[in-house]
Amino acid sequence: MSEHKITATSRKDEGKGASRRLRHAGQVPAIIYGGKSEPKSIQLEHERTWLLSQQEWFYASIIDLDVDGKTEKVLLRDMQRHPFKQRIMHLDFQRVSANEAIRVAVPLHFVNAEKSEAGKTAGVVITHELNDVQITCLPGDLPENIEVDLSTLKPGDTVHLSQVKLPKGVEVPELRLGADHDVAVVMARFARTETEETTEAAEGAAPAAAAAAEDSDAADAAADEGKGE
Secondary structure, X not given: OOOEEEEEEEOXXXXXXXXXXXXXXXXXXXXXXXXXXXXXXXXXXXXXXXXXXXXHHHHOOOEEEEEOOEEEEEEEEEEEEOOOOXXXXXXXXXXXXXXXXEEEEEEEEEEXXXXXXXXXXXXXXXXXXXXXXXXXXXXXXXXXXXXXXXXXOOOOOEEEHHHOOOOOOOEOHHXXXXXXXXXXXXXXXXXXXXXXXXXXXXXXXXXXXXXXXXXXXXXXXXXXXXXXX
């Protein structure tokens, strides 16, 4: 597990007005909560934090958060963004304990698809049904991502959640709920061509046209009988 350190400072002013002033000053209001300590209001430099937020690890790694020279291990639990500006409005960090399991959404990295039979077969489309997965583990076992090796993928294959190789100490709680929760992660299927879709559409339209013609003939016959009367 890589180490990531972020520097912040404590703040005493709270409320919407204080947060607005912080943002105007180029700072991001945030809070640390959880564990045996009281919640703590902090602030971070916005430009630096914005750059960090572009990194995948920022959302699924234990962070060493240095607040006024004292470091706490935390996880990012929530980020509020401005609706249309490139601006972080607020951050929530949760303290973690080395001996307590945590639940985190970790990104999936798909590798070696181009080396697989499916990847080398013309007309086969490989789709990723999941981009991340919820896991539980101790903080020391938290991976920044989980690799899904697709080197043996063949046309028609489906890779399920239970088939993903997990790092040591990592579990997927979803799998404890039964086979219905063993969802597809990757699928390799032949793409339907435009010709096939056109043919199927035409075949489907033919019976409908025939039925419409029969209904029309029946209506004409009924009208003729009515005139005869």
